[in-house]
Amino acid sequence: MSRSAHPAGPRHGDVLPEGHYAAPPADLNGLDPHVWARTVARGADGVVTVGGLPVTRLAEEFGTPAYFLDEEDFRARCRAWTDAFEGADVFYAGKAFLSRAVVRWLREEGLNLDVCSGGELATALAAGMPAERIAMHGNNKSPGEIERAVEAGVGRIVLDSYQEIVRVAHAAERLGRRQRVQIRVTVGVEAHTHEFIATAHEDQKFGLALADGQAAEAVRRVLRLDALELVGIHSHIGSQIFDMAGFEVSARRVVGLLTEIRDEHGVELPEIDLGGGLGIAYTPEDDPREPYEIAKALRDIVARECTAAGLTMPRLSVEPGRAIAGPTAFTLYEVGTVKELAGLRTYVSVDGGMSDNIRTALYDAEYSVALASRASTAEPMLARVVGKHCESGDIVVRDAYLPADLAAGDLIAVPATGAYCRSMASNYNHVLRPPVVAVADGAAREIVRRETEADLLRLDVG
Numbered sequence: 366m367s368r369s370a371h372p373a374g375p376r377h378g379d380v381l382p383e384g385h386y387a388a389p390p391a392d393l394n395g396l397d398p399h400v401w402a403r404t405v406a407r408g409a410d411g412v413v414t415v416g417g418l419p420v421t422r423l424a425e426e427f428g429t430p431a432y433f434l435d436e437e438d439f440r441a442r443c444r445a446w447t448d449a450f451e452g453a454d455v456f457y458a459g460k461a462f463l464s465r466a467v468v469r470w471l472r473e474e475g476l477n478l479d480v481c482s483g484g485e486l487a488t489a490l491a492a493g494m495p496a497e498r499i500a501m502h503g504n505n506k507s508p509g510e511i512e513r514a515v516e517a518g519v520g521r522i523v524l525d526s527y528q529e530i531v532r533v534a535h536a537a538e539r540l541g542r543r544q545r546v547q548i549r550v551t552v553g554v555e556a557h558t559h560e561f562i563a564t565a566h567e568d569q570k571f572g573l574a575l576a577d578g579q580a581a582e583a584v585r586r587v588l589r590l591d592a593l594e595l596v597g598i599h600s601h602i603g604s605q606i607f608d609m610a611g612f613e614v615s616a617r618r619v620v621g622l623l624t625e626i627r628d629e630h631g632v633e634l635p636e637i638d639l640g641g642g643l644g645i646a647y648t649p650e651d652d653p654r655e656p657y658e659i660a661k662a663l664r665d666i667v668a669r670e671c672t673a674a675g676l677t678m679p680r681l682s683v684e685p686g687r688a689i690a691g692p693t694a695f696t697l698y699e700v701g702t703v704k705e706l707a708g709l710r711t712y713v714s715v716d717g718g719m720s721d722n723i724r725t726a727l728y729d730a731e732y733s734v735a736l737a738s739r740a741s742t743a744e745p746m747l748a749r750v751v752g753k754h755c756e757s758g759d760i761v762v763r764d765a766y767l768p769a770d771l772a773a774g775d776l777i778a779v780p781a782t783g784a785y786c787r788s789m790a791s792n793y794n795h796v797l798r799p800p801v802v803a804v805a806d807g808a809a810r811e812i813v814r815r816e817t818e819a820d821l822l823r824l825d826v827g
């Protein structure tokens with residue numbers, strides 16, 4: 366269901382008709398394995414554990430709110446993607462969540478890395494990711510970012526505009542390099558969850574359109590420049606996608622361009638990147654595809670189109686972000702107040718909110734939530750989990766069932782917050798951004814520490 370969003374986020378008072386809400390789950394203490402990270406379980410004492418550590422102890426040690434990231438799950442997902450895409454390249458999209466520890470895991474598990482800013486590039490290099498395994502994205506890379514990427518020797522820069530072709534070529538010439546590049550094309554496919562729209566034109570800021578010939582013109586311009594080596598075509602069609610049909614159209618159109626390039630220039634480009642956007646389960650109702658199913662579907666589509674066009678099968682690459690990081694973490698909050706509005710709903714206020722998870726306010730994203738510091742046999746109550754910010758749109762979980770005996774001091778956990786939560790976190794209201802705590806083999810450590818008031822004041826130079 367989609368709601369039209371208020372510019373400042375959904376407002377209060379959007380009471381939905383009776384019967385709108387799904388029935389409460391059979392077991393409020395249950396932890397659906399689709400939604401929770403691999404090592405999350407509820408102990409015999411009712412306390413939720415991750416990597417064998419109870420959240421009550423983790424909260425004492427690291428405070429709340431905090432993101433707890435299951436390292437074993439993260440690594441297992443990396444391996445599932447590289448196994449499924451053997452003979453192809455998996456680029457983790459760093460914007461989902463990036464830290465030096467994450468870069469190390471990616472490096473060890475054989476993944477490549479997408480970055481889209483100087484900051485992400487600096488993090489990747491600082492953690493020792495070999496430059497040739499880094500791809501640089503972005504629709505408006507600054508000259509400085511381009512210079513640093515070329516100088517570092519990144520494996521590819523994904524070109525997004527005519528201006529950028531010239532900028533990257535100049536940087537490469539100045540540095541005496543030949544830079545490998547792909548061209549990002551917009552294929553006219555906009556995919557999200559169970560729908561996709563396929564049109565000729567796409568109204569968005571990224572890439573060069575196939576439909577109006579800009580993509581073909583970009584190819585001409587790049588092929589004329591000795592400082593650039595055109596290795597492939599890139600397409601990214603959306604986010605939180607469950608249905609492979611959008612990729613089918615996208616792959617067909619990208620292969621169409623490869624065919625045109627062969628016919629016009631006599632070259633067969635060796636690579637196709639089909640982007641990321643694969644969906645995950647935020648609630649038990651979501652049923653995402655496994656990496657091996659995605660790999661098979663994409664390979665079959667590209668192989669079929671290439672055979673039909675008489676092209677050699679190019680090397681494929683994909684760029685999952687959410688599908689790797691998303692399910693691996695949950696956010697742990699402490700309940701501060703429980704406010705029952707007679708006949709409406711119960712508002713549960715936690716010690717974080719839109720500063721640590723903007724997705725609900727920004728995209729009307731759905732999440733689930735569970736009481737984590739104990740089990741409960743109380744009746745389910747329909748609750749809205751809200752944050753502590755001065756904004757009525759500050760909602761973490763719009764509608765969720767929690768036990769009716771929920772009280773201040775309880776810990777609640779929101780799963781599937783590993784992607785686009787810490788990476789989109791803000792200091793709104795001068796709230797301090799939570800730490801990311803990695804848990805593995807019964808040990809927990811901060812990989813991004815909690816922000817302090819001293820951090821805030823350090824930036825504020827008076």
Ligand SMILES: *Cc1c(COP(=O)(O)O)cnc(C)c1O
Nearest residue numbers: 458601641642643684685686687
């Ligand atoms: C955002 C993005 C991704 C990752 O998207 P997910 O939905 O996290 O998988 C991959 N490639 C590009 C170019 C992107 O912009």
